[in-house]
Amino acid sequence: MDVHVPLAITEALRRRGVDVLRAQDDGAERLEDPVLLDRASVLQRILFTQDDDFFVECAKRQANAVSFFGVIYAHQLGITIGQCVRDLELVAKIYEPGDMADRIEHLPLLH
Numbered sequence: 001m002d003v004h005v006p007l008a009i010t011e012a013l014r015r016r017g018v019d020v021l022r023a024q025d026d027g028a029e030r031l032e033d034p035v036l037l038d039r040a041s042v043l044q045r046i047l048f049t050q051d052d053d054f055f056v057e058c059a060k061r062q063a064n065a066v067s068f069f070g071v072i073y074a075h076q077l078g079i080t081i082g083q084c085v086r087d088l089e090l091v092a093k094i095y096e097p098g099d100m101a102d103r104i105e106h107l108p109l110l111h
Contacts, residue, residue: 001020001021001022001023001047001048002023002036002047002048002049002050002051002054003022003023003024003029004049004050004051005022005048005049005050006081007022008081009048009081009084009085009088010022012081012085013085013088013089013092016085016089018088018089018092019092021043021045023036026039026043033051033053033054033057034057037054037057037058037061037068037071038068040068040069041067041068041069043069044069044097044098045069046069046070046071046072046091046095046100047069047070047071047072048071048072048073048074048088049071049072049073050073050074050075050076052075054071054073054104055073055104058071058104061102062102067101067102068101068102069098069100069101070099070100070101070102070103070104070105071100071103071104071105072088072091072100072104072105072106072107073104073105073106073107074087074106074107074108078108079107079108083107083108084107087107087108087109088107090109091105091109
């Protein structure tokens, strides 16, 4: 989880048995976006964010064929906490490690 994701999303996912690592829990809360994305890739974790700046970083990487483990993005005003939790739980259950490599998935999954 990026540092700006509400704690309520993380806690709800953990109650549902989803393995979630917040940047704050990893000591990565002060890392710049590119470094945080690299850290998530090293840990082989998809990064969930509500930060528009990650689009720029991911687009640069895609354009330059620089790999990353994957990003899931939800605009803060375009989704409720409940929708985030449901969609992120679904992604955690259906994707295998590596399925999101070099991709950006947008939430909500269904409009």
